[in-house]
Amino acid sequence: MLVKSLVSVFLAAILTENYVLCKSLGICPFLGVSKKLNTAVGMSAAVTFVMVLATAVTFPIYQYLLVPNDLAYLQTIVFILIIAGLVQLVEIVLKKYIPALYQSLGVYLPLITTNCAILGVTMLVLQKVQTTSAFTYTYGHALINALGAGIGFLVAMVMFAGVRSRLESADVPKSLQGLPITLISASLVALSFLGFSGFVDKLIPLA
Amino acid sequence: MNQTLFAVLIAVLVVAGIGLLIGLILAIASIVMAVPKDEKAEAVLELLPGANCGACGYSGCAGYASALSKGEAKVGLCPVGGEECTHAVGELLGTSGETVKKVAHIHCMGNCDNTTNKADFQGINSCLSASRYGSGITACTFGCLGFGDCVNACLSNAITVCNGVAVVDINKCGGCGLCAEACPRKLITVAPVKEQAVVRCSNKEKGAVAKKACKAACIGCMKCTKVCEAGAITVKDFCATIDPEKCTGCGVCVENCPSKCITM
Numbered sequence A: 001m002l003v004k005s006l007v008s009v010f011l012a013a014i015l016t017e018n019y020v021l022c023k024s025l026g027i028c029p030f031l032g033v034s035k036k037l038n039t040a041v042g043m044s045a046a047v048t049f050v051m052v053l054a055t056a057v058t059f060p061i062y063q064y065l066l067v068p069n070d071l072a073y074l075q076t077i078v079f080i081l082i083i084a085g086l087v088q089l090v091e092i093v094l095k096k097y098i099p100a101l102y103q104s105l106g107v108y109l110p111l112i113t114t115n116c117a118i119l120g121v122t123m124l125v126l127q128k129v130q131t132t133s134a135f136t137y138t139y140g141h142a143l144i145n146a147l148g149a150g151i152g153f154l155v156a157m158v159m160f161a162g163v164r165s166r167l168e169s170a171d172v173p174k175s176l177q178g179l180p181i182t183l184i185s186a187s188l189v190a191l192s193f194l195g196f197s198g199f200v201d202k203l204i205p206l207a
Numbered sequence B: 001m002n003q004t005l006f007a008v009l010i011a012v013l014v015v016a017g018i019g020l021l022i023g024l025i026l027a028i029a030s031i032v033m034a035v036p037k038d039e040k041a042e043a044v045l046e047l048l049p050g051a052n053c054g055a056c057g058y059s060g061c062a063g064y065a066s067a068l069s070k071g072e073a074k075v076g077l078c079p080v081g082g083e084e085c086t087h088a089v090g091e092l093l094g095t096s097g098e099t100v101k102k103v104a105h106i107h108c109m110g111n112c113d114n115t116t117n118k119a120d121f122q123g124i125n126s127c128l129s130a131s132r133y134g135s136g137i138t139a140c141t142f143g144c145l146g147f148g149d150c151v152n153a154c155l156s157n158a159i160t161v162c163n164g165v166a167v168v169d170i171n172k173c174g175g176c177g178l179c180a181e182a183c184p185r186k187l188i189t190v191a192p193v194k195e196q197a198v199v200r201c202s203n204k205e206k207g208a209v210a211k212k213a214c215k216a217a218c219i220g221c222m223k224c225t226k227v228c229e230a231g232a233i234t235v236k237d238f239c240a241t242i243d244p245e246k247c248t249g250c251g252v253c254v255e256n257c258p259s260k261c262i263t264m
Helices: A002-014 A027-032 A037-066 A072-097 A099-105 A116-131 A139-168 A179-196 A199-203 B002-032 B039-047 B060-069 B082-093 B127-132 B149-153 B178-182 B207-213 B223-227 B252-256
Strands: B102-106 B159-162 B165-168 B188-192 B233-236 B239-242
Touching: A002 A139, A002 A199, A027 A139, A027 A179, A037 A072, A037 A116, A037 A139, A072 A099, A072 A116, A072 B002, A116 A139, A139 A179, A179 A199, B039 B060, B039 B082, B060 B082, B102 B165, B127 B149, B149 B159, B149 B178, B178 B188, B223 B233, B223 B252
Parallel strands: none
Antiparallel strands: B102 B188, B159 B165, B233 B239
């Protein structure tokens, strides 16, 4: 049951609840850094890394510091504070001990400090804790959800990088060139992900 | 009233406390785990042009700067910065180096007057794609396609496509060689600037075939090799090449070339 629910949460985060394509979070890097495949992958790696790390820290803080003190309403500002500080700390640590990873993540790490996808993953998971009825939503589920959200981001970025490379050679009407056609194609890619709705529930019935 | 005030105070205290804690941790971490900066490399980086073209053989200007500061690289590898840059870096590092200004040469004169296209091309606007249709769209299968892949590659806007053939403005050219890599027909070479003759043709067909494709084609007549006193010209595959090291810039070959495809 536990493994089953973990798999279900993981797949749902990638496919049915894709944070970029279904929840429209993190659109800025999605449109900005998806021009080339390698930068798209680099950005996604950084996002996944920070998402898991941020969830790992904010989840217990919410459960054991904010809720007992009736301060749940402070979650947004506290989470922003913690994520920003955390990313800075990770940057310092990486620079010192794993310079290779620091070089490859490069500018993406500070860029995503206050990205809404990160904040969204850490906050929306708290809603799920209250609303999920089929199983108890634990710390492990939250971490898996964050990992899945990161992979979902990667999938969306890589797919969209492919779409954009096709767009480069397409004959686009002048009034639509640049951002307009990018937004239109982004919406079409998002539309394709609607096809997954209900997919995970059918595949892994939990109730 | 007191209770509300208390609730507000708690909230403020919690946020301020977390902020302070994180600030403290970051401050300590940045001191404990500070990475020693290479100040010399940063000073050198300031002097480099920052084009990140890679012509020096290192990964961008930062890579070259750090190699310079460690003494692993020679001063004066940067063709873009030119002499000024070399002098400045040399002064900083206490070593001297000489740089030779290099520029790109385009070995084709196939403009609209000399040659024609054998087909109309309506596709992706690049030399690479035009060169892949059959044997390319130009009458000469070695010549400049004129879609300006080199123009796009150029960092200093030194290349223009003029009358169907790419032309380099040697005053602007930094000699980085990015255009030479971009050209699908490998018509561009980078050579030191001096008074010298350059063969403006790359056609390796027999003379008659080459001449039919382009009026300015090198027909491989060997006349230039005979008149050159420095022995700088060789003809291989019916196309002359001039060794820029040996060329004295006397200009005899230019006068004697029947196709007028050698220029100074």
